[in-house]
Amino acid sequence: MSPLDVLTEHGWNRELRASVRSVEALARHVTLTDDERRACAHLAAHGGLPLTLTPAMLSLIDADDPADPIRRQLIPTTAEQAPDPFAVRDPLGEEGLEVVPRLVHRYPDRVLLLATDRCAAYCRFCTRKRIVGQGPPTTWEHIEAALAYIAAHEEVREVIVSGGDALLLDDERLETLLVRIRHIAHVDIIRLATRMLAFVPSRVTPGLVRLLAAHHPVYVLSHFNHPRELSDPAGEAVRRLVDAGIPVLNQTVLLRGVNDDEATLTALFRQLTHLRARPYYLHQVDVAPGTAHFRVPLARAQQLMANLRGHISGLCLPTLVIDVPGGKGKVPVYPSAERGRDEDSVTLEGFAGGTGKYPLG
Ligand SMILES: *Cc1c(COP(=O)(O)O)cnc(C)c1O
Ligand code: SF4
Numbered sequence: 001m002s003p004l005d006v007l008t009e010h011g012w013n014r015e016l017r018a019s020v021r022s023v024e025a026l027a028r029h030v031t032l033t034d035d036e037r038r039a040c041a042h043l044a045a046h047g048g049l050p051l052t053l054t055p056a057m058l059s060l061i062d063a064d065d066p067a068d069p070i071r072r073q074l075i076p077t078t079a080e081q082a083p084d085p086f087a088v089r090d091p092l093g094e095e096g097l098e099v100v101p102r103l104v105h106r107y108p109d110r111v112l113l114l115a116t117d118r119c120a121a122y123c124r125f126c127t128r129k130r131i132v133g134q135g136p137p138t139t140w141e142h143i144e145a146a147l148a149y150i151a152a153h154e155e156v157r158e159v160i161v162s163g164g165d166a167l168l169l170d171d172e173r174l175e176t177l178l179v180r181i182r183h184i185a186h187v188d189i190i191r192l193a194t195r196m197l198a199f200v201p202s203r204v205t206p207g208l209v210r211l212l213a214a215h216h217p218v219y220v221l222s223h224f225n226h227p228r229e230l231s232d233p234a235g236e237a238v239r240r241l242v243d244a245g246i247p248v249l250n251q252t253v254l255l256r257g258v259n260d261d262e263a264t265l266t267a268l269f270r271q272l273t274h275l276r277a278r279p280y281y282l283h284q285v286d287v288a289p290g291t292a293h294f295r296v297p298l299a300r301a302q303q304l305m306a307n308l309r310g311h312i313s314g315l316c317l318p319t320l321v322i323d324v325p326g327g328k329g330k331v332p333v334y335p336s337a338e339r340g341r342d343e344d345s346v347t348l349e350g351f352a353g354g355t356g357k358y359p360l361g
Contacts, residue, residue, distance in 0.1 A: 004213075009171075011276040012196075012203040016120055019200035020053045030071065039076035041233075044121035048290075049129040051076065052121045054199045057212050060228050069226045069258040073123050077267060080124060080290035081114045087127075089130050091286040093327025102138055103146040109157045110189075114138065115177065116164035120199040125253060125294045127286040127323075132164055142313040146182050160221075167203050171211055177213040189284055197237045197248075198230075200260045204237035213244040222250045222277060226259050227267040230275070249280035252318065253294075254304075260296045263306050269308075279318035284333070287325055298333065306335035311352025 001195050004278075020026050023040035032040075053061075060070045087337045090096075094112075099105045104112040105252050117138045126132055140255055150156050169177065180188055192212070196203040197220075212218045220241055224230060230238075234244055241248050250272050252259065259265055269279045284301055305320045321330045340347045345357040 010202075010205065011076065012200050013203070014181060015055055015200050015202055018055050019121065020058060021051060023051070025049070026075070029058050030061055030075070032075075033066050033077075036066075037252075038077050039080060042081065043076055043343045044080070045057055045324075047134065048080075048124055049076075049122050049124065049126050050133040052119075052133070055212070056201060056230075056231065056233065057121055057137065059307040060231065064073045067257065067313050068266075070228060072258050074121055076124055077293070079293035082290075082292060084287070084289065084292040087289040087292065088287055088325060089289065090324050091127055091288050093325070094128075094322050097327050100142075100145045100149050102142040103149055105149075105153075106329060108155055110156070110160060111150060111153075111156050112162055113143070114163050115143060115161050115163075116168045118168050119165045120168060120196060123195075123253075125255060125285050125288070125291045126286050128164075128274075129288050129290075130285045133302075138164070143177065148182070150187065151184045152266065156158065156184075156187060158191060159187055160191045160193060163193050165196055165197040165199075166192040167194040167208075168357075171205075171208060174208075175211055177225045178211070182215050185328050189217050189219060189223055192221045193221040197222045197234050198224055198305065201231070201233035201237040204240050206240070207243045209240050209246070210277045212241070212246055216245065218246055220246055220248045221249060221280070222248055223252070224250055224268065224277075225252050225255060225274065230268075230271045235271075235275050237251070238272075239279050240277045248277040250277045250318070251281045251283060253285055254277065254301055255285060255294045256296050258294070260300065260304065261306060265304060265308060266312055266316075269318065270312065273316045279316055281330070282289070282318040282320045284320070284322045286323055302333060302335040306351075309335075 040051060057070060057074060062068045063070055092106045097104045097106045104115040119132060122133050164330045181190055238248050254260060272279050285291055301320055308317060319332045321332055323330045339349045341354055344361060345359050347355050347357055348356045
């Protein structure tokens with residue numbers, strides 16, 4: 001049984017049901033371009049990451065702007081079919097690092113549990129498009145096997161519940177999972193990774209917040225890519241979590257044509273910080289098939305970070321990371337401040353352009 005089969009009747013469940021899943025339904029909300037229609041037809045004929053948009057995301061789209069940043073994330077174009085020599089089906093080598101199905105143990109002290117294979121909507125740049133929204137469903141048996149592994153491995157201090165989307169589990173399943181994880185004494189931190197705060201903000205009910213807070217320390221890793229995604233309901237969802245003592249960290253994927261400019265990132269990071277959600281990672285897009293058109297050249301990404309550092313509060317600044325293809329782990333890619341070194345000092349350039357020397361020894 002897929003976790004989605006046990007969804008109960010909540011407001012957020014009604015929102016899921018009201019989601020748009022066909023090009024015909026989509027065309028009633030958005031003026032589609034010929035290219036988008038061709039891409040949707042290709043998807044219908046050949047399969048692939050499903051087309052799904054939730055009411056909350058649809059409401060953010062400017063129906064007549066083909067370059068709309070929300071639309072570009074969720075509505076396919078034929079650019080997805082362009083050949084990409086760097087593309088790999090499993091960009092992060094997760095299949096090789098799965099210790100039991102759906103449990104990735106890449107770093108020594110933390111594991112990634114792919115607790116569902118579904119999302120409320122689907123991002124065209126998804127790293128896990130090989131399994132998300134398609135493929136064999138995740139079952140409770142998978143989760144049982146993962147829990148048994150975690151219980152047997154005392155080095156695991158943190159469990160990252162992801163997917164898919166961790167908050168597509170209904171409260172009952174989630175509670176069972178959290179209780180079971182908390183029964184494992186060596187697990188300290190529980191981190192839930194979700195894009196529901198943007199996709200279906202009504203998912204963050206007072207009941208959900210109580211449930212999470214009953215299993216502290218629980219962190220939520222949200223995923224917002226554009227300031228427009230921080231609608232009033234999304235902001236309220238963040239506030240409810242933070243007010244309950246649940247730290248919200250945000251990851252953003254750097255996407256060409258969506259958020260690859262200083263003004264957009266500044267607005268996004270400042271609004272998140274205002275909501276007390278800490279910008280955590282800014283990801284270079286992973287090399288999943290059909291995502292090359294979203295890639296921002298690395299030099300430009302580093303320049304973006306250099307242009308933000310110092311000019312906006314350090315609280316607003318995430319770490320730019322690349323998840324090294326092949327499952328080698330995330331590495332930060334800083335813009336270098338070094339402008340030269342001699343025997344006993346290094347010359348560093350500050351954010352406003354001036355330089356100074358710092359001793360090497
Ligand atoms: C990203 C990731 C983590 C978490 O990494 P942090 O740097 O702790 O945020 C853990 N496991 C896997 C497999 C990951 O991809
Ligand atoms: S929410 Fe995350 S897992 Fe789901 S489609 Fe988007 S990027 Fe992929």
